[in-house]
Amino acid sequence: RDVFVRYFTAISDAVSIPVFMYQPPGTDPDFWVTPELLREMAAIPNVVGIKVSNRDAQYIFTLCQAVPAEDFAYIAGDETAFYAALYAGSRATISQGTGLNPQITNLALERFLEGDADGVREVQAALIRLVRSCHNPVTWFKRYVTERGLPVPGHIRRMTDNPYVTDYKPVTDEQYLAFKRIYEEELARFCPEAL
Numbered sequence: 001r002d003v004f005v006r007y008f009t010a011i012s013d014a015v016s017i018p019v020f021m022y023q024p025p026g027t028d029p030d031f032w033v034t035p036e037l038l039r040e041m042a043a044i045p046n047v048v049g050i051k052v053s054n055r056d057a058q059y060i061f062t063l064c065q066a067v068p069a070e071d072f073a074y075i076a077g078d079e080t081a082f083y084a085a086l087y088a089g090s091r092a093t094i095s096q097g098t099g100l101n102p103q104i105t106n107l108a109l110e111r112f113l114e115g116d117a118d119g120v121r122e123v124q125a126a127l128i129r130l131v132r133s134c135h136n137p138v139t140w141f142k143r144y145v146t147e148r149g150l151p152v153p154g155h156i157r158r159m160t161d162n163p164y165v166t167d168y169k170p171v172t173d174e175q176y177l178a179f180k181r182i183y184e185e186e187l188a189r190f191c192p193e194a195l
Contacts, residue, residue, distance in 0.1 A: 005037075008041055011046075016046070018046055018049075019044075020050065021041060021049070022077075023053060023054070024053050033063065038067055039066050042067040049075060050072075052074070052076070054078060055081035057084035057088070060074075060084055063088075064085070064090060073091045074089060075094055079098060079101075079105055079131065080124075080127060080131050082105070082108055082124060087112075092109065093105060097127060100130070101186070103194050104123060104126055104130070104186060104187070107123050107190055108120050129182065130182065134175075134182075136169060136171050139154070140175075140176060140179055143171065143176060144183070
């Protein structure tokens with residue numbers, strides 16, 4: 001715990017810009033931020049928020065409750081838990097799916113701000129469907145936007161020996177077309193102007 005506090009204090013002392021912390025997916029639970037540690041970290045000058053990539057609603061709730069939302073920004077790192085995070089006190093989500101589904105993800109926030117709990121649940125169900133239906137959204141999306149006239153190159157380095165990717169699976173034509181149908185169904189339902 002002291003290492004984290006010293007580290008972020010040193011960063012805060014070295015810069016004059018806001019500092020965000022990040023707990024990525026796959027973080028060993030022994031190193032997860034605790035509500036107590038989060039309160040300490042939020043007290044460091046310039047430390048203004050954290051993104052936590054976790055879908056455990058109880059964990060999200062305890063972190064959001066640890067520091068008042070008006071003083072600190074909690075960013076959900078997994079859009080499949082955005083509903084729970086919004087009601088716990090999250091201000092936003094930044095996740096792999098938000099790049100793929102920004103309009104639908106933003107709609108969840110808009111409905112939340114309007115007090116439309118049923119609407120948020122409806123959008124959350126769509127986000128979960130989209131996440132569960134595509135095993136490789138980045139590769140899929142590059143192909144999709146290229147097909148729509150915005151050429152995007154593939155990976156700039158090979159995925160088979162990339163140390164950051166342990167289980168890379170290319171998108172087959174069948175998978176591409178199956179997810180395209182699901183993706184466009186959800187866009188047509190929630191954001192037809194995006195088609």
